[in-house]
Amino acid sequence: MAEYSAWQVIKNAFNGNTDWKQAWRKPEPKSSYDVIIVGGGGHGLSTAYYLAKEFGIRNVAVVEKGSLGQGNVGRNTQAIRSNYLLPENQHFYELCMDMWEGLSQELNYNVMFSQRGVLNIAHHPAQLDQFARRGNAMRLNGIDADLYSRADVGKALPGIDMSEHARFPIYGGLMQKSGGVARHDAVAWGYARAADRLGVDLIENAEVLEFIKDGDQIIGVRTTRGEIRAPKVAVCVAGSTSEVMRRAGIDRMPIESHVLQAFVTESLKPIIHTVATYGGGHLYFSQTDKGSILFGGDIDGYNSWAQRGNLPVVEDVMSEMVTLFPGLARVRLLRSWGGIMDMTMDGAPIITTGPLPGMYLNCGWCYGGFKATPGSGLCFAHAIAKDEPHSKAIPFTLDRFSRGYAIDDKGQGPTPKWH
Amino acid sequence: MKRLSSGLRIDTSVTLRFTFDGKQYTGHAGDTLASALLGSGIKIFGRSFKLHRPRGVMGIGLEEPNALVTIIDNGVREPNIQATMVELRDGLVAVSQNRWPSLDTDFGAINQLGGKVFGAGFYYKTFFGPFRNPRIWHFFEWFIRRAAGLGSAGHVADPALYDRMNAFCDVLVIGAGEAGLEAATKAAEQGQRVIIADLNPPYEATGALASYPNVKVLTRTMVWGAYDSDTFTALERVSEHRAPNHGEPRHRHWVMRAASVVLATGASERPMVFPGNDKPGVMLAGAMAHYAEQFGVLVGEQIAIFTNNDSAYGVARDLANAGASIIAIVDVRSSISDEARITAGLAQTEIILGYGVVKTTGKNAVTGITIQAVDASGKTSGPTREITCDSLGTSGGFTPLISLSVQKGARPNFNENLQAFLPPALPENWHAVGTLVGDGLPHPAPVLLIQAETPEDKAFIDFQHDVTDTDIDLAHREGFTSVEHLKRYTTLGMATDQGRTSHVAGMGRMAALLGKSIAETGTSRLRAPFAGVSLGSIAAERFGHVMPNRLTPMHDWHLENAGQTYAAGLWHRPMAYLHIGETIEQAYVREARAVRATAGLVDVSTLGKIMVQGPDAAEFLNRIYTNMMSTLPVMKARYGLMLREDGILFDDGTAWRLGETEFLVTTTTANAAKVMEHLEYYIQCIWPDLKVVATSVTDHWGAMAISGPQARNILGKVVTGASVENEALPHMGIIHGVIDGVEVMIARLSFSGERAYEVYAPAGHARRVWEALIETGTPLGLVPYGLEALGTLRVEKGHVTGAELDGRTTAADLGLGGMLSKKKPFIGSAMANRDGLIREGRLQLVGLKSLDGRALNGGAHIIENASVSEVATSLGHVTAACYSPELGCYVGLALMSDGRKRIGQKLILSDPLRKMIMPIEVISPHMVDAEGSRMHG
């Protein structure tokens, strides 16, 4: 297949765009592979790509219940950042950030990674000190961060309520300029196309019904498109982790599935130029290249497997949005949707070999999985290929909870709704 | 175009003036902006999203994809409003969008030259460059962002009010068309409590319904969301169409809980898809008739009709009756019913069957069409024929507005006869009626699409987003064939009209390419809202009042006495009381100094306070706290720690034993609600056998702490009915007493490290007690002190707060390991000794002292050595910092890796964010009176 480039786009335009080929094949599943990846979302697809690219394992099938990229990679607010407090998270997400910077070229697909900055707004001195602790920890680890004054925040976000009488007057902020957004669908499709070009079979509409076992050893999966076997079966199904693991005989996981809603307004000329978060409540927002303000808030707060949210959170998010931007009260909400988040007991992910022999598990991304897509795929591919963790993913084990090594960036303990 | 002498909705005796793009126009009362502009001869209303093609009005209501405008009201901008949905009012200011410099001359139209390049998803294939550099996309993005977007929002704060209303009813009827009215009337007559909501302004029939006492009629109201447990949300445009009365909201957010619901949301017409179908002057046929009948606007005088169903024949008749010439009715079907033929006869027009429109002529408005024979698949053949006309009405069938019926996730059913998606099977208490379920809708020919011969003559499917037939073909070619992929790759149906006019045509094209039926191809999921809803309306009463304010009983006193308050969570608390000319630092140092020298008074009402009562209260607290509470004597208090189940510190506070079976438990301000829920959870869910209840009394008591060497002396002068001397009130003792006639509780507790007492007074009398203390104390050197001084005093003592109890620290980390009882299990005891919680290298509480006279910054980190690179291993971080009047230097508390072993070491404090590097010494966190003689004295 031809490389994508400006030249190809122009050349094809003169052929009426009739020469473009399928972005990825739609193969029939073979009876066996070296590796089966369960889940054709962002992380599953990137895992497949890095298995083929970095570890030379190309006889790989990605089995997906529906069509590719329809889980959280297709329903998030696109933010990319590595502005974490704890070093375990910082190191991993900075690996991701580095990969994002070259991802369009790597995949030969424009994922529209736009480093427009991620700004956390602080509303009182103690909050700014907390942000400073995090920002300094980032700087000491070589990650960019800047402390913003009140005036800097006002400059970065024209139209924001700078009044002294605001419910939570703006005091300053923490900016990560290398943070930003990427086009979510492009990430899924770019990885799918790139993995396919390396020989990976992407098998859509194949739901895993059961894991085939030899004793305790996982040796394949029975899907709605037949049995597929492989010595290594990797599970990468985000919000569906608990149900898929149940099909492997594991009834309880350190995970709760929660719904996170996202919202877009109608399309507007550029008005919000960075990604930002509100420190007086729970709100984050940016504006897409198409012009929609893309924003969200807290998870609904109870177990849910419905890809739709509840009303109180809609009301909370809208009130916070117009509190920050009282000039946007007449702008209109166009669409809302919900994604299922695999919330862990410390808010950090799990990338591990096991928990059963022949099995590999990648889950627990809470509501931050999109930005992890490259690093998660690379580290998971490493675990699958080498049966040992990637150097940046060593802390993200399943047994960290029992051993007392939780990676609790928010300090909320084993109560997923608070992470 | 012709303005007729009358229309059902308008009052021609009232003339309203308005401007569009700065030019004055007039219309009539009852007009929409669209009808008034059409009536003024305007053809171009806006420019399309991607290609900036000139566009006119297509429809009459929410289906309108083209005629988007910005309304400007005293500087407040309301972008992307469908002109068809704006009720005209005198003085209305509307401007067109997505064009520069003007609608007629739009430089963005240059995009049309690149139309072939801008196929679906072209941006995924380019703009990133051959080598790694994220700046390349950033460069292109700058231009793309400015070219994209529709209207502009502004920065002028909206002064309008928004409002919320909760409502309950037996029957909620959504839509006041024929079917909705019938359902509402029937329910009303049965005596049920009915709410009927309709998008449009009131009219005769809604007026009639309103006369039932058990019916609430909501007009100008759009029900936009169907949430769980039959909760519906609606937007009422209360005063958008006129100036609001005093105190009246602009929009009202309705949250309605209905025992049963009748969906009567109707259906909207959709256009035919053919080359050149986006030219101004090409409209929905039904819309043409609607403008003539309702608004007295005849949009054309030489009208051609292009249809695939019978409804357009009635339109032709109506338009002819209104005075237009119907040049021809072009119908893709090869035969039609006698009824249609008779109807058309009344319009005295030519019927051309088996033909389709293959081209429209005219630059910025249609002046003629070219037709050609067409088969059922949309393929054209044979000779062409040109027809001159000044407008073209098209009807491609009807799309029922099913959004509310499918928002919860059920898939709709495709009906072949209607060529439309209908509501799925509904719950028992939901009913769908009228055209929403297809009643009375014509049966169109199967969806077809006439493709353009040349790329210039595009056949538009999604008008606003410029999605054409060739975009769908490209998506198919590249494998984006599933409904969701198609939608995302081409942006089909993602415009502000949410696919009302485009969805079925798009699905039809993809189904044809796949050789499947539309039913097999499926449809994407419709989600709330039904159509755009103002953010302000959903924020409702919280617009401008996002969260409640919590004020202590002494709040007004603080303000009256130069207290500098700030928001800490929901509470407002004084940082310091400023004397004239003082900085905050000077003020807190003065206040802290006074506490250690004489006495200070601080408001601690925000502390969480919980009564724990019952025969098992002591046993319960033994399980909750790490230390033993059952041994606490009556009228004594004890400091206590709570852990989470995972062994991490949760909160600290005090327990006051007020009786054998009665404790008052205090918590930190930040954790008050969480601790309360924690106690209730264990009482109700885990240990239901314990006879104990917990009650929050945080707001019942005003609380203040008086500290300092003079504290006892001052207290002794104001308290009656009890002695405050050491024998009666030793450290951790409690007494009941009276201050200025108010019964108070006094516990001798010290956060500052001085001789100190917490005085609890009923909230309504707390200010009186506070003032009595101030009045008596001031001559003895008592000063009020704020949170900054409180923080300073606690830092000097090494007492911990939320900055150290950060959800990751253990009791041992903070030097409180001795408080974990070994005699009894408690929450967290089983987990507290796990490997990760007792390992080497954990962060421990220490004190820090500045060695160069500069202040320590909160959030700065401790490192071993300064070096050229700022990258370094963090040993820990400053949790709190202040100037210590006692030590005469800047100090801080820190959490530091193996900190206790490092006491005495000289290290570096690094704060790259604020560009500060300074030498510090690690010291004990107990900087003042480590043995505690002052507070016991």
Added chain:
Amino acid sequence: MRINCPHCGLRDVAEFSYAGDANRTRPDPNSTDMDVWNDYIFNRVNTRGRHHEFWQHNHGCRAHLIVERDSVTHEIFSAELAKKSAIAPIKTAKTKAAKS
């Protein structure tokens, strides 16, 4: 969503807060079996479908309820006071949990 509080009647979800999985039994406080403790503290059944869970009516009577609810449709089948609940929590010891 609305929950039928036994004390207060049918109330909006905004008045309640979720208090977690009710399919767990807290181990004997004196137990030193860390597997049992870890399973209790860190693992959840997280059912897709009918799920027993605690809710607190914290903007109402403050009662904790055991609610049986479908986690996909959000249909609520029952809500009773946790303190008086006859719903026996599922015994967790026999089924298999991720070793966490």
